[in-house]
Amino acid sequence: MMKKLLGSMAAVLVAVPAWAQQVPELSLDMAVLGGLDKITARVVTIEAPVGQPVRFGTLEIVARACKKRRPEENPESAAFLDIWDIKQGQPAQGVFRGWMFASSPALSAMEHAVYDVWVLDCRKAS
Numbered sequence: 001m002m003k004k005l006l007g008s009m010a011a012v013l014v015a016v017p018a019w020a021q022q023v024p025e026l027s028l029d030m031a032v033l034g035g036l037d038k039i040t041a042r043v044v045t046i047e048a049p050v051g052q053p054v055r056f057g058t059l060e061i062v063a064r065a066c067k068k069r070r071p072e073e074n075p076e077s078a079a080f081l082d083i084w085d086i087k088q089g090q091p092a093q094g095v096f097r098g099w100m101f102a103s104s105p106a107l108s109a110m111e112h113a114v115y116d117v118w119v120l121d122c123r124k125a126s
Contacts, residue, residue: 026070028122031063031079036116046117048079049125059115060084060092066122077102077122083110 033046035056048054048063055061065080083096096110096117105118 025067026122028066028068028124030123030125031066031081031119032121032123033061033063033079033081034116034118034120038114038116045120048081056117057115058085058087059095059112059117060086061117068122075103077119079119079122081117081119083117085112 029050031048031050033048035044035046036042037044037057044056046054046056046061048061050063050066053060053062060083062082063079064082066077067079068077069075078099078101080099081096082094084092085095086092095112098108100108100110100117100119102119102121110117
């Protein structure tokens with residue numbers, strides 16, 4: 001039973017968004033994210049190269065994939081993100097793992113008391 005459950009969880013974690021299965025997409029190497037510090041009301045743009053950790057406050061963000069529809073299709077960008085809250089003297093706490101969509105930020109939102117992170121776009125690293 002446990003082996004079956006773990007296998008299905010792994011399938012969910014690497015599942016491609018439904019729109020990407022229907023439309024050939026562009027896999028890009030830079031996720032462009034928006035970040036909000038709710039304490040200071042500071043909004044920033046975060047460039048997260050795929051596979052490389054970036055910091056935003058106490059958060060460490062790793063974009064695992066960033067996909068965008070082709071220009072002739074309806075616009076959509078999606079990124080698979082791993083986000084941890086890393087506070088000094090405490091173990092890292094996973095706060096989000098999954099796909100976020102630029103057109104529907106509330107569909108798969110990160111729950112955090114201090115920070116909000118959302119996907120803006122995917123692009124090629126310059």
